[in-house]
Each structure stands twice: as C-alpha cells, then as structure tokens.
Amino acid sequence: MHDSILHILNTTKTRIQTFGPDAYKKRSQPQFRKRDFIAAVAASQAEGRVPVIAEVKPASPGKSFREVPPSVAADLALEMEEAGAVAISVLTEPGVFRGSLENLKEVRKTVCLPVLRKDFIIDRVQLEEEGSDLVLLIAGILGKELGAFVELAIEKGFEPLVEVHSREDLELALETDTKIIGVNNRNFETLKIDLATTEELAPLIREYDLEHGTSHLIISESGMNSPSDVRRVMLAGADAVLIGSALMESDSVFDKTKEFVQGFCWR
Numbered sequence: 389m390h391d392s393i394l395h396i397l398n399t400t401k402t403r404i405q406t407f408g409p410d411a412y413k414k415r416s417q418p419q420f421r422k423r424d425f426i427a428a429v430a431a432s433q434a435e436g437r438v439p440v441i442a443e444v445k446p447a448s449p450g451k452s453f454r455e456v457p458p459s460v461a462a463d464l465a466l467e468m469e470e471a472g473a474v475a476i477s478v479l480t481e482p483g484v485f486r487g488s489l490e491n492l493k494e495v496r497k498t499v500c501l502p503v504l505r506k507d508f509i510i511d512r513v514q515l516e517e518e519g520s521d522l523v524l525l526i527a528g529i530l531g532k533e534l535g536a537f538v539e540l541a542i543e544k545g546f547e548p549l550v551e552v553h554s555r556e557d558l559e560l561a562l563e564t565d566t567k568i569i570g571v572n573n574r575n576f577e578t579l580k581i582d583l584a585t586t587e588e589l590a591p592l593i594r595e596y597d598l599e600h601g602t603s604h605l606i607i608s609e610s611g612m613n614s615p616s617d618v619r620r621v622m623l624a625g626a627d628a629v630l631i632g633s634a635l636m637e638s639d640s641v642f643d644k645t646k647e648f649v650q651g652f653c654w655r
C-alpha cells in the first residue's frame with residue numbers, strides 16, 4: 389500500500405484510540421430516514437441523466453483543492469444538486485483529505501440527495517458516527533472482516549458501498565450482502581489511475597449476477613476528467629460514476645457537474 393494510505397490508516401487508528409468509543413454517539417436508533425440511493429440512480433437513468441455522485445473533496449495526497457469549512461461544503465453540494473447530481477460524496481478523513489464529519493452533517497442538512505461518507509473505515513466504532521445515508525467500506529483494507537462490517541453497517545442503518553480494485557477484492561465483495569460495488573480505478577499501491585480497471589471488473593460483476601440471479605449496482609470511481617471518460621466506464625457496465633477532483637478543480641462546480649450529468653446517451 390502507498391505510504392500516504394498507510395499514514396492515513398495509522399492516524400485514523402490513533403484518533404480512534406485517543407478519542408475512544410465514548411466520543412462516538414450511539415446509533416442505536418437511526419435518527420433519520422435513509423435516502424434511497426438505488427432508487428435515485430434508477431430515476432436519474434430514467435430521466436436520461438448520467439448518475440453522477442459528486443464529491444466534496446478539499447484535498448488529496450499531495451494536492452490541495454480548496455479550503456472547505458462546513459458552510460462551503462454545503463454551498464458546493466447545493467451547486468452539485470442543482471446541476472443534477474444523483475448523490476453527494478463527502479470526504480470526512482481529516483488529515484490528508486482535510487475532510488470532516490461537520491462537513492458531512494452540514495451537507496446532508498442542506499441537500500435532499502443521498503449522501504455518501506467517504507473515509508477509511510477500519511474500526512466498528514466509526515459506524516457509530518452519524519450523518520450519512522451510505523458508507524464506504526474498502527475491501528482491500530478490511531479483507532476478511534469485510535462481511536462483518538457490511539452486516540454492521542446495514543444494522544446501523546447505512547447502505548454500504550463496497551469498494552474494490554482487484555479480482556481478489558471483488559471475490560470478497562461478492563461474498564457479502566452489499567448491493568452496491570464501487571470499482572476504484574485508482575491503484576492504492578501506486579495511486580495511478582487506469583479506467584481499464586472498470587472495464588476488467590464490471591463485466592465480472594455482471595456475469596456473477598447472471599449466474600447467481602443477483603443484482604449489484606456498479607459505481608466507477610476516480611480519475612474521470614471528461615464526459616468521454618464517463619462514457620468509457622458506462623459502456624463497460626458501470627451504472628453510475630463518482631467524480632471528485634475534476635469538479636473541485638473547475639472554476640464552476642455547477643457547470644462541471646452539469647457537463648458530466650448531461651453527458652451522452654450510453655445505452
């Protein structure tokens with residue numbers, strides 16, 4: 389794994405140990421009704437839009453996009469919603485990505501769309517933290533524990549989005565009860581992007597579904613800069629895309645989101 393990811397995992401562990409489980413509000417009763425992401429994707433497709441999960445991403449390893457206090461996160465999310473995004477992803481990792489749970493809560497209060505918490509979940513106690521409809525679980529990080537985290541996430545009222553990057557990750561994901569699989573085009577060892585990752589893994593998910601009578605929603609994540617990138621992964625079988633950097637780097641988040649959402653007809 390790349391040094392920056394190892395650093396994130398270490399600091400996340402320390403933060404959890406420092407603040408301890410007492411700092412986490414118990415989520416025994418979900419405080420809000422979960423917003424239905426799967427239905428939102430279907431509605432978006434039916435209306436001829438490209439289902440785009442637009443990401444509020446202040447920074448990434450070695451790159452700073454912009455200062456994003458909660459009020460700015462809310463404004464950005466509103467622009468994304470008005471431009472037709474299907475959901476909002478909010479980075480909550482506070483170190484390298486400079487995200488926060490405050491951003492997540494403010495975004496969810498402001499928009500009506502489903503909200504994904506994008507973070508590095510490594511401890512069950514993190515699933516006590518509220519504020520999102522969906523939660524990201526990374527197969528390559530959770531390994532054999534993935535299934536238990538998926539179950540717990542569901543029990544706590546979240547829709548899990550299980551992220552995979554390789555055939556091994558995918559095998560793990562398909563053993564769980566997740567309905568949503570995110571194919572991350574970014575390699576966690578090199579941080580290099582290759583959209584061929586979606587072209588390799590999405591057809592395997594479709595094949596599995598055909599054989600087993602199951603149905604997974606496929607999200608292609610990372611590295612898309614133009615509608616033609618989106619077209620490529622949608623043609624490979626993705627149902628939706630997750631885009632962060634291209635939106636955060638643009639002069640107008642509204643215009644850039646719209647460009648991706650209006651895209652093209654891919655079917």
Ligand SMILES: O=C(O)c1ccccc1NCC(=O)[C@H](O)[C@H](O)COP(=O)(O)O
Pocket residue numbers: 393443445448449572574579609610611612630631632633634
């Ligand atoms: O964004 C990174 O460089 C990164 C590096 C290491 C681990 C995770 C990383 N990003 C998290 C994400 O999954 C992305 O923010 C998300 O998929 C959007 O990707 P992009 O459109 O390329 O910003």
